[in-house]
């Protein structure tokens with residue numbers, strides 16, 4: 518297996534990848550951005566990519582939601598949850614009161630905003646493609662005195678040339694980011710009973726009540742949703758798709774039936790995968806939405822038709 522991930526080494530995404538059994542021993546190639554990681558999988562340059570999808574404080578990672586929902590098809594085969602804690606690093610000799618510019622990933626900055634306002638009020642934010650990329654920029658020629666970065670502790674441990682000015686600087690101590698492992702389409706990971714299914718559903722145009730009808734496909738089959746977000750398709754103003762995580766596997770009859778309903782409503786619906794939940798939580802399924810009940814319903818209809 519050859520894995521890629523949002524790099525460079527030391528990102529939270531790499532920490533998520535290292536949780537995958539066998540990934541520590543496998544070949545791992547960092548990518549500079551989420552679209553680059555996914556394109557490397559599409560082109561066959563990597564077998565799978567680990568990318569962030571959702572943070573408990575800052576919400577969806579739009580770069581991922583957009584890049585997996587357009588272009589050649591990909592499939593999510595696994596998810597990982599990583600607790601997020603941040604440190605502020607700088608070149609040795611920099612004091613907290615000297616910090617004028619903080620380079621980091623947008624999601625990291627958003628999670629440390631309150632701390633930054635209170636502790637480094639004159640610091641400006643400089644976007645980086647990842648937390649580790651922001652920290653490594655401190656070692657480059659573009660460095661200016663007063664520069665600092667927000668990253669994970671691991672980056673500071675790997676780079677003694679950087680000093681930790683403050684630790685535990687996240688505004689929400691329980692912050693967690695969810696990451697997905699993405700492959701080219703292939704056999705689905707087997708159903709475990711504690712699974713998730715992800716879909717991207719373009720909202721049909723000139724169809725009053727379309728969103729309600731989409732949600733009804735899940736509700737009427739007792740399928741719980743764990744995430745729903747709207748994103749512009751980019752085609753024209755006002756055209757959106759919904760990115761949805763539902764509890765269950767496409768091999769569950771209630772989920773399969775909901776998917777068929779979605780396709781009827783919005784034929785461009787994209788199936789993005791059924792995969793085991795990282796927290797192992799099993800959904801509560803009422804008896805009338807069980808596989809047995811769906812089978813009994815189909816058998817009954819077949820008997821009416823004389824099949």
Ligand SMILES: O=C(O)C(=O)C[C@]1(C(=O)O)C=C[C@@H](O)C=C1
Pocket residue numbers: 523527528529530531569572578601622624625646647648649694
């Ligand atoms: O920059 C990193 O270290 C990442 O892995 C990306 C990312 C994100 O996209 O949210 C992951 C977790 C943290 O919330 C901050 C940044």
